[in-house]
Amino acid sequence: LPLVALISGRGSNLKAIIDAADPLIEIRAVISNRSQAGGLLYAQQAGIATAIVDHSLFKTRLDFDIALQTAIDQYQPKLVILAGFMRILSPELVAHYRGRLFNIHPSLLPAFKGLHTHRRALESGVKEHGASVHFVTEDLDAGPVIIQARVPVLPDDNEDSLAYRVLQQEHRIYSQAIHWFAEGRLQLQGQVALLDGQPI
Ligand code: GRF
Numbered sequence: 781l782p783l784v785a786l787i788s789g790r791g792s793n794l795k796a797i798i799d800a801a802d803p804l805i806e807i808r809a810v811i812s813n814r815s816q817a818g819g820l821l822y823a824q825q826a827g828i829a830t831a832i833v834d835h836s837l838f839k840t841r842l843d844f845d846i847a848l849q850t851a852i853d854q855y856q857p858k859l860v861i862l863a864g865f866m867r868i869l870s871p872e873l874v875a876h877y878r879g880r881l882f883n884i885h886p887s888l889l890p891a892f893k894g895l896h897t898h899r900r901a902l903e904s905g906v907k908e909h910g911a912s913v914h915f916v917t918e919d920l921d922a923g924p925v926i927i928q929a930r931v932p933v934l935p936d937d938n939e940d941s942l943a944y945r946v947l948q949q950e951h952r953i954y955s956q957a958i959h960w961f962a963e964g965r966l967q968l969q970g971q972v973a974l975l976d977g978q979p980i
Pocket of ligand 1: 789790791792794863864865884947950
């Protein structure tokens, strides 16, 4: 399965996917909107092509997204994954990759969409937190969930300790979701994610 990954920063999810070395997937390129993204080094070490599409060089989101789509489509991916990609995508781009665009979000969606999920989880006093892989649709962090992982929120947790516990699970479930897709078992039908033809 040819895949393109979009990153903005550290790239630990990307690294986990590279390290999983799933024989069903081929990471054709890693594209970042920031030239300083640490994750680019993981790609280079693994011999994966990298590209920068710097959002600050474009006047509008649509202009950026057109350049981004052109960069992605050069690699003809069957799946595009957002792995810590910190830009909101236009509906046009989302529609172009409909059913083959994944994101990972550090919360048990639909809880805590958006930023600072760990802080907000701690502030709200939930006993359980986690991460979700979902199909990207037009609404931010609202696409159908493919897989979630739960972790306990412990009494002495701070943002960092909780983020770390969640991140370990992110690394596991992102590879799992990609593997299912590569096996042809995942589909987006309207607003419903299907695994082996059954709603998730
Ligand atoms: C992860 O927590 C991911 O869920 C969120 O941004 C973070 C990216 O981390 N969207 P990394 O760049 O993969 O290390």
